[in-house]
Amino acid sequence: MKQMQKIKIISKRSVHSVMNEIDLLTKLRHPFLVNMVYAFQDREFLYLFMDYCNRGDLRYHIGNARTFSEEVARFFLACIVLCLEYMHGLKIMHRDLKP
Numbered sequence: 001m002k003q004m005q006k007i008k009i010i011s012k013r014s015v016h017s018v019m020n021e022i023d024l025l026t027k028l029r030h031p032f033l034v035n036m037v038y039a040f041q042d043r044e045f046l047y048l049f050m051d052y053c054n055r056g057d058l059r060y061h062i063g064n065a066r067t068f069s070e071e072v073a074r075f076f077l078a079c080i081v082l083c084l085e086y087m088h089g090l091k092i093m094h095r096d097l098k099p
Helices: 006-011 015-027 058-065 070-089
Strands: 002-005 036-041 045-050
Touching (some): 006 015, 006 045, 015 036, 015 045, 058 070
Antiparallel strands (some): 002 045
8 A cells, every 4th residue: 555645745836746646556557566445535644555565575685595506586577567568559658667
């Protein structure tokens, strides 16, 4: 779950960015993306419920393994390329790619 405090969003002048993020996340459905399942808000917070990654994200695996075999690195890279290809097909450019 991603929880965002509304007052911080407003003070950082990020309302448009957050609304754009939510709009994009509602359109994306891909097995190699962390998809948004549900979103709601109360008086103080926005809540985004995302897919649960029970085996960890790429950052976890990088920290845990330190190095990957070429085969594992190729698999992770292929997953990333497939996601970017999917998003580009929807005319969406990812500007903050991270593990």
